[in-house]
Amino acid sequence: MDSALILQARNLTKRYGANIIFQDISLDVQKGETIVIIGPSGTGKSTLLRCLNLLTHVDSGQIFLEGEEITAPGINEDRVRQQIGMVFQNFLLFNHLTALDNVMLGLTKVRKLPKPQAHEKAMHELARVGLADRAGHYPGQLSGGQQQRVAIARALAMDPKVMLFDEPTSALDPELIGEVLGVMAQLARENMTMLVVTHEMGFAREVADRIVFMEKGHIVEQGAPDDLFERPQHARTREFLWKITELYGKKEKK
Amino acid sequence: MSAFIELFLRFLPDLLSGAAMTLLLTAEGLAAGFVLGLLAALGRTYGSKVWHALATAYIELFRGTPLLMQIFLLYYGLPGFGITLSREWAAFLALGLNSGAYQAEYLRGSILAIGEGQMIAGRAIGLSRWKTIWHIILPQALRLAIPAWANEPVSLLKSTAVVFLIAVPELMAKAKAIAAKTYDPIGAYLAAAVLYLVMVYLLDAFMKWMERKSLIPGLETK
Numbered sequence: 001m002d003s004a005l006i007l008q009a010r011n012l013t014k015r016y017g018a019n020i021i022f023q024d025i026s027l028d029v030q031k032g033e034t035i036v037i038i039g040p041s042g043t044g045k046s047t048l049l050r051c052l053n054l055l056t057h058v059d060s061g062q063i064f065l066e067g068e069e070i071t072a073p074g075i076n077e078d079r080v081r082q083q084i085g086m087v088f089q090n091f092l093l094f095n096h097l098t099a100l101d102n103v104m105l106g107l108t109k110v111r112k113l114p115k116p117q118a119h120e121k122a123m124h125e126l127a128r129v130g131l132a133d134r135a136g137h138y139p140g141q142l143s144g145g146q147q148q149r150v151a152i153a154r155a156l157a158m159d160p161k162v163m164l165f166d167e168p169t170s171a172l173d174p175e176l177i178g179e180v181l182g183v184m185a186q187l188a189r190e191n192m193t194m195l196v197v198t199h200e201m202g203f204a205r206e207v208a209d210r211i212v213f214m215e216k217g218h219i220v221e222q223g224a225p226d227d228l229f230e231r232p233q234h235a236r237t238r239e240f241l242w243k244i245t246e247l248y249g250k251k252e253k254k
Numbered sequence: 255m256s257a258f259i260e261l262f263l264r265f266l267p268d269l270l271s272g273a274a275m276t277l278l279l280t281a282e283g284l285a286a287g288f289v290l291g292l293l294a295a296l297g298r299t300y301g302s303k304v305w306h307a308l309a310t311a312y313i314e315l316f317r318g319t320p321l322l323m324q325i326f327l328l329y330y331g332l333p334g335f336g337i338t339l340s341r342e343w344a345a346f347l348a349l350g351l352n353s354g355a356y357q358a359e360y361l362r363g364s365i366l367a368i369g370e371g372q373m374i375a376g377r378a379i380g381l382s383r384w385k386t387i388w389h390i391i392l393p394q395a396l397r398l399a400i401p402a403w404a405n406e407p408v409s410l411l412k413s414t415a416v417v418f419l420i421a422v423p424e425l426m427a428k429a430k431a432i433a434a435k436t437y438d439p440i441g442a443y444l445a446a447a448v449l450y451l452v453m454v455y456l457l458d459a460f461m462k463w464m465e466r467k468s469l470i471p472g473l474e475t476k
């Protein structure tokens with residue numbers, strides 16, 4: 001097995017009742033790689049990310065994190081989730097806690113760091129996303145873009161091996177998207193391993209090492225951004241790319 | 255009027271000791287009810303099947319029957335099973351159990367209103383289910399519950415009046431005794447009413463203060 005392989009999904013199948021959400025999906029993620037997952041809505045992208053950090057469970061298949069099977073029975077799932085950060089479309093900050101306490105909570109309650117160390121680490125993560133000066137603000141006092149950056153800092157504080165982003169900018173006003181994508185691009189440059197579901201094709205093109213196109217519960221096609229954007233092999237990929245640039249390209253220009 | 259004031263002042267020590275017992279029963283019932291209500295609300299929202307069923311049965315039973323019947327069952331009924339409670343204990347237990355069933359419904363509503371998202375966010379950083387409930391869900395749910403829950407202390411305080419029927423020496427029982435002694439039921443009960451009003455007023459003011467203290471900055475207007 002390649003030693004640089006950090007996350008490996010093998011033949012994952014997920015059903016909700018009789019509904020097959022995705023079937024037989026396999027994906028290898030190299031350490032430091034940024035993968036952007038694109039595809040129409042309802043295709044199972046969110047469900048796939050949730051399966052990868054065990055927020056929901058696959059019906060069959062295996063997932064390995066640094067060679068350890070995390071889908072094995074008896075695995076400590078809380079410990080696995082601690083190692084896989086996740087950022088959500090709707091931020092999901094803890095509304096009763098300041099930005100600082102949002103980032104500190106996992107450090108004190110999960111990693112059991114002493115308060116002073118947790119405080120220092122949390123401030124460091126807030127600085128990383130450019131929000132050291134907002135540490136004392138509550139989520140309700142922050143803009144959407146700032147909230148999402150706090151959410152990224154909260155996930156980073158756990159020193160995750162992989163970061164999952166589920167449409168992190170889809171709920172943001174256009175003028176706030178850039179600050180979040182900027183933080184994510186910075187993380188990619190720092191060689192964070194990232195799986196990003198997004199419709200931001202500019203980001204995908206510039207930052208991704210690999211693009212995965214998913215449709216109807218299958219990976220239709222994947223490859224380097226230039227190959228996928230310039231020379232898509234499948235008609236469905238072409239159609240989707242055409243539609244998405246129509247839709248979002250206009251929004252970006254505004 | 256002067257006759258009323260004279261009666262009021264003459265029996266003030268009696269009335270105050272009754273009011274103190276009323277407040278004690280209210281505080282005890284509220285505290286016991288809070289613990290029971292929280293356990294029942296958690297059972298209904300996040301509990302196992304058995305816990306959920308027990309919580310549902312408890313809530314239905316105590317909201318669906320009169321408080322007075324619950325008091326009589328505990329005080330007159332339990333000795334039949336070899337358990338004899340003092341009047342105060344019977345009153346305390348009945349009020350706590352009864353209030354708990356109502357508090358459970360307030361708390362359950364606010365726990366549900368916090369939503370699944372906060373649970374997912376907690377789990378995503380590696381918190382266990384119960385740690386997420388404890389550190390994330392409950393602190394928000396309890397704040398959210400305050401405005402509706404704030405009716406409970408006042409409602410319970412007024413409910414304590416029925417325990418005079420098992421001769422617990424609270425305000426209502428004192429008023430009844432004063433009425434018998436002075437042959438002035440109107441004066442006696444009005445005197446008690448004055449004290450009830452003062453207590454309700456103070457409780458209300460306290461709840462308003464708590465509501466203000468518990469606001470989360472940035473969320474006030476939502």
Ligand SMILES: Nc1ncnc2c1ncn2[C@@H]1O[C@H](COP(=O)(O)OP(=O)(O)O)[C@@H](O)[C@H]1O
Pocket residue numbers: 016021039040041042043044045046047048
């Ligand atoms: N908890 C759930 N229960 C039942 N069906 C679900 C659940 N979550 C998602 N689905 C279904 O799974 C499909 C894929 O959803 P999702 O993973 O959110 O797609 P995407 O993120 O690509 O838009 C949808 O049809 C959705 O209705």
Ligand SMILES: [Mg+2]
Pocket residue numbers: 042045046047166167
């Ligand atoms: Mg989705």
